[in-house]
Amino acid sequence: MTSSNDIRATFLDYFHRNGHTVVESSPLVPRNDPTLMFANSGMVQFKNVFTGQEKRPYTRATSAQKSVRAGGKHNDLDNVGYTARHHTFFEMLGNFSFGDYFKEQAIPYAWELLTRDFALPKDKLLVTVYSEDEEAAAIWRKVAGLPDSRIIRISTSDNFWRMGDTGPCGPCSEIFFDHGDKIPGGPPGSPDEDGDRFIEIWNLVFMQFLEEPAGTRNPLPRPSIDTGMGLERFAAILQGKHDNYDTDTLRALILASAEATGQEPDGPFRSSHRVVADHLRAGAFLIADGVLPSNEGRGYVLRRILRRAMRHAHMMGSRDPLMHRLLPALLRQMGAAYPELVRAESLISETLRLEETRFRSLLERGLHLLAEETGRLGDKQTLPGDVAFRLYDTFGFPLDLTQDALRAEGRPVDVEGFNAAMTEQRKRARAAWAGSGEAATESVWFDLKEKVGASEFLGYTTETAEGEII
Ligand code: ATP
Ligand code: MG
Ligand code: MG
Ligand code: MG
Numbered sequence: 343m344t345s346s347n348d349i350r351a352t353f354l355d356y357f358h359r360n361g362h363t364v365v366e367s368s369p370l371v372p373r374n375d376p377t378l379m380f381a382n383s384g385m386v387q388f389k390n391v392f393t394g395q396e397k398r399p400y401t402r403a404t405s406a407q408k409s410v411r412a413g414g415k416h417n418d419l420d421n422v423g424y425t426a427r428h429h430t431f432f433e434m435l436g437n438f439s440f441g442d443y444f445k446e447q448a449i450p451y452a453w454e455l456l457t458r459d460f461a462l463p464k465d466k467l468l469v470t471v472y473s474e475d476e477e478a479a480a481i482w483r484k485v486a487g488l489p490d491s492r493i494i495r496i497s498t499s500d501n502f503w504r505m506g507d508t509g510p511c512g513p514c515s516e517i518f519f520d521h522g523d524k525i526p527g528g529p530p531g532s533p534d535e536d537g538d539r540f541i542e543i544w545n546l547v548f549m550q551f552l553e554e555p556a557g558t559r560n561p562l563p564r565p566s567i568d569t570g571m572g573l574e575r576f577a578a579i580l581q582g583k584h585d586n587y588d589t590d591t592l593r594a595l596i597l598a599s600a601e602a603t604g605q606e607p608d609g610p611f612r613s614s615h616r617v618v619a620d621h622l623r624a625g626a627f628l629i630a631d632g633v634l635p636s637n638e639g640r641g642y643v644l645r646r647i648l649r650r651a652m653r654h655a656h657m658m659g660s661r662d663p664l665m666h667r668l669l670p671a672l673l674r675q676m677g678a679a680y681p682e683l684v685r686a687e688s689l690i691s692e693t694l695r696l697e698e699t700r701f702r703s704l705l706e707r708g709l710h711l712l713a714e715e716t717g718r719l720g721d722k723q724t725l726p727g728d729v730a731f732r733l734y735d736t737f738g739f740p741l742d743l744t745q746d747a748l749r750a751e752g753r754p755v756d757v758e759g760f761n762a763a764m765t766e767q768r769k770r771a772r773a774a775w776a777g778s779g780e781a782a783t784e785s786v787w788f789d790l791k792e793k794v795g796a797s798e799f800l801g802y803t804t805e806t807a808e809g810e811i812i
Contacts, residue, residue: 344580346573346591347679349460350406353435353571356455357404362437365405367680370631371640377506379414379640380628381407384436385547385568391440392510392549392566401442406573407434408627408680413643419650419742423617426538426578426585430647431624433573441564445548448567449481452517452546457486460580466520468540470530472513473497478548482515494531503547503568510562512550516542519575521584543579544571587616591675595619598671603658614654621651622668623676625694630686635697646740648697649705653743655698656705663698666691701738708737712747722752727759734760735767 344352354364368387372378378386384407390396411418412430421428437451456462469488471478473495482493504511518530518540527537549566551559574586581589587596596615599622600607607615628644635645648665655664669691677684715729725748733739745755 343582343590344460344577346577346589346675349577349580350433350435350573350679352459353455354404354406356459357402357437357451360402360451362402362404363400365403367406367408367433370408370410370628371633379643380410380412382409382411382414382416383407384409384434384570385438388438388440388568389505392505392568398440401440403438403440405436405438406679407436407570408631409434410624410628412624412647413640419647420746422620423613423654426587427541427572427575429574429586429620429623431620431627435571435573435576436569437567438569439567441566444550444565444567445478445481445546448546448548448569449478449515450485452544452569453486456517456544460576462519462579468492468494468518468520468529470494470496470501470516470518472501472515475501475513475515475548478513478515494529496531500530503549504553508553508555510549510551510566511553511559512548512565514545514547516546517544518542519579525584538584541575541578542572543575545569587619592616592619594671594675595622595668598668599658599664602664602667603655603660605658611654611658614658617654618651618664618668621647622665622672625651625665626669626672626683626690627680629690629693630680630682634693642740645697646742648694649701649738649740650743650746652698652701652705653709653747656702656709661702663695663702665698666694669694704737705739708733708739709747711737712739712744716748716751716753719753722754725753725755727756727761728763730755730757730760731763731767734764 358364365387368381370380372381372386375386375389381387384405385392387405387407388403391398408431410431413419418428419430422430437448439448456467457464464486467486469482469486469492471482471493479493479495482488483490501514501516502511503514516530521539521541523539525537525539526534527539528534529540530542547568549568550562552562553559574589574592577589577591578584578586583589586592596607596619599615599618603611605611605615624647625644628640633640633644635641635648637645651665669687673683673687683690712729712733716725719725725744730739730741730744733744734741741755741757741760748755
């Protein structure tokens with residue numbers, strides 16, 4: 343079996359042999375980029391190189407980038423445990439050209455690596471191109487010999503990449519693997535493309551244009567390449583599995599969770615084990631990169647991830663902190679490739695244990711209240727927003743935890759009502775502060791807080807019944 347560690351090494355080695363400099367993953371917390379919550383793709387650390395603001399001693403690079411997609415623009419949190427292909431933390435393998443080679447070389451590299459070095463069967467692969475990108479379609483036809491039926495033209499933004507409202511942009515081409523007709527789902531672009539049969543493994547971005555503030559789009563004099571392949575999705579294919587969670591690294595964590603909780607790995611708590619395995623990775627890597635649980639910003643995303651995992655641990659009957667007990671399994675799997683995990687082992691372990699210890703009684707009491715409240719409602723009837731808010735405010739339940747808890751019964755939460763209750767609470771807090779005589783400064787503070795909170799829900803500090811800051 344090709345291990346995930348071997349796949350990473352083979353990928354980097356292939357591009358290294360082809361003149362790329364192997365660049366280490368950047369930390370999950372982007373340096374000097376307040377617009378971004380976490381590194382969520384390989385190109386993040388090269389942003390300024392692509393725009394020309396920064397020069398590096400190389401024009402070709404390859405990396406295995408730690409990526410988190412929870413909170414912020416890309417948020418896959420709600421998919422975790424429920425799809426075969428999403429994680430909050432994953433590794434993105436990539437190759438990059440900074441004004442060096444373009445499509446004519448990026449496509450053959452990808453095809454050769456997949457079908458020669460990794461020996462994937464050609465007839466299981468299909469690709470998408472942007473509807474206007476005839477050039478890419480022609481290269482695929484020539485290099486891979488793919489028939490037109492397996493070069494799918496997509497006209498949506500899925501196949502047109504933009505760095506931001508302005509800056510580099512261009513069409514992309516995605517490579518999909520067909521896991522076979524036993525799995526539901528249609529090819530990309532079809533109405534049931536969200537199924538798990540055709541899985542996107544690799545995205546090739548062709549940075550071809552520069553979007554100007556006035557909205558005009560000009561060709562870049564030296565176009566660039568940015569690609570991203572999900573290691574876990576690729577490992578699933580090479581290890582003969584359909585599901586990322588059945589690959590070596592994640593399976594080892596699931597088995598550790600099964601052993602620690604005494605619950606069968608593939609029994610009734612299958613989803614919970616998956617959530618725990620995924621969230622343990624995200625939690626450990628975030629803590630190793632300096633994020634600590636808190637009520638705001640990045641720390642609150644980490645807290646949401648950990649609390650969500652704790653509810654699943656609790657469901658599996660775990661009454662003592664669980665996550666830190668699974669850490670050794672993670673270190674065995676990933677410690678060699680990511681020594682920062684080993685260096686931060688005691689910090690990670692202590693942080694996980696403390697966070698679970700702190701939340702446990704609130705979790706139990708909150709779940710009790712939730713059961714009481716839903717008991718009063720009809721089947722699938724929406725949970726009122728003020729109840730979700732009470733859970734948030736008094737018991738420290740992030741909204742997504744409450745939603746996740748009710749997901750199995752198909753019960754939605756009134757999010758608008760939740761937000762209204764939150765706004766009400768803020769108004770009351772503002773009114774109470776206004777009485778203290780320093781209204782001018784406080785008003786600035788509140789405005790700032792609301793401005794920050796408006797672009798992204800980051801949660802905010804509240805006092806619990808116990809007076810603990812959660
Ligand atoms: P999807 O459509 O499946 O959500 P995406 O188009 O959002 O994927 P990209 O932004 O193109 O993904 O990222 C490049 C690659 O990273 C994807 O082709 C996939 O292999 C991998 N990837 C993206 N999101 C995740 C995730 N949440 N978990 C694991 N791998 C991911
Ligand atoms: Mg996605
Ligand atoms: Mg996609
Ligand atoms: Mg994509």
